[in-house]
Amino acid sequence: MQVGNNENMFDFTYLGNAAYAHRLAAKKLVELDVATPYSTPPEKRIDGEVFVVTNDEPWRFWDFVRAVGTAAGCGVRKEDVRVVPTWAYYVIAVVAEWVVWLCTFGRKESKINRKMIRFFNMTNTFDITKAKTRLGYLPQTSMQESIERAVRDYLESSEAAKKRV
Template identity: 45%
Template sequence: MQRLLSEEIVNPQQRKRSTLGNVCVVGGCGFLGHHIVRVLLEQFPDTRIFVLDLRTESNRNSSPQVSYHAQDITDTAKISELFQQFKLDVVIHTASPVPTLPKKLLYKVNVEGTKALLQAAQETGVKAFVYTSSASVICDPETGLINADERYPMVLGDAQSEYYTSTKGYAEIAVTEANRKTPGFFTCALRPAGIFGEGDRQNVSALVKAYRERSINFQVGDNQNLFDFTYVGNLAHAHILAATALMATHEMMPTVPLDTEKVDGEAFFITNDEPVYFWDYARASWRECGPVPPPHKVWVLPKGLAYVIATILETILGLFGKQPNLTRQRVNYLAMTRYYNITKAKTRLGYRPIVPLQEGIKRGVAHALAEEEKAAGKKG
């Protein structure tokens, strides 16, 4: 099972070509972005790649095909100028700030930044625009999602407890609405769920931290809640499939694709297509860090009780202006069912996860442990 991305995928039709043209990866130094650059070069080695990012020091690819440009995406004039200069065919927009930043900034980068990129792309004759949205745009804080698909309505604004998610949703709407607004401009959005892998700063690293803090002996809820995760390499692959599909739509102009095959103007859920019980995912990651307790040694905290404890902790620690590890929001999240039906991505994009969950977890945790060791080495 230990095959690399490049060896396995790419259907023969794509193989005929060795380039996707001039591609701009916005956020290409980020966690997801740099994987997109890597996979893109594996699948289309002659592609010319321009990476736009706020800072371009980290996650750089050494290929001569890639150039790096430090740029704030909210600067409309500058973006237009760069796009003009790059003569782009494809824009893959995957830049997004950390969800914990102030609301104003989230709105500015996610919504206004995306609109600026769309405008620049339309003005400079870009053919395909792929946006990384989030599967959480249909999540609300109370109800779970059971095998949810793209027919589910978005939950944004006041109904959405996470402001970050709202801004992702507004940006997604802007992207899909821009589709075909100017002739020959095609857009689509991908909605990944639970991205993890080498270099992630949220999912795997949080689990490794939990392992170090010995939080692995606890379980909130009955662990019957299925959850979806996406290995970053698979998601990168999905972005390239989406870009390829939009380029194909461009080529078949003026013929319009059938409704059942349409990619442009659409949103797609992307997961590893292996829904798994939430705590099993955590334990599968923990056992890559070291020994894990057997099931009978795990303290199971029923959801209701955990909720009460979280309320008390939040109130007491709140008096001192602190936040406990166990919050009500967390309790809800840990015991919630959230998994998706990705048939649309499978049929229209031809997407299949290339790296299975197990292999992805292995790679992600191994990478996080290596980073940890490096950091310890520096200190010592």
């Protein structure tokens, strides 16, 4: 099931790429410390700066979800996906919220809620130009490879955990 038209783009970040950006920042800080820090122009300094790091490869939200499922061995063909219009899922979410609220006297929240609708349909992309220009950052692992590695590592670690129990 897919909520909405799948037009919203998301930026994701593979942990290995984030670690690489940290190494680049550490290297720049060491270089800054070795050189005379006050002679470095402010636009070249990175100490005290904040950098946004992503894979720089935005994906449509539901395409990403399906790619994770496929990597985990639970792939769904696009033609088998049922698309629920956003407005219809919103109605379902409102009804679910009220039913759960009434049945629990407000002690619990519905797992299907309006916050989910917003998340499913928002665009969430970032500009990483600053990390590219000031740190020399370029993602080392593509989004597809990132998904495959992350799912493989997760499945291997969950299998190992099962064997320990």
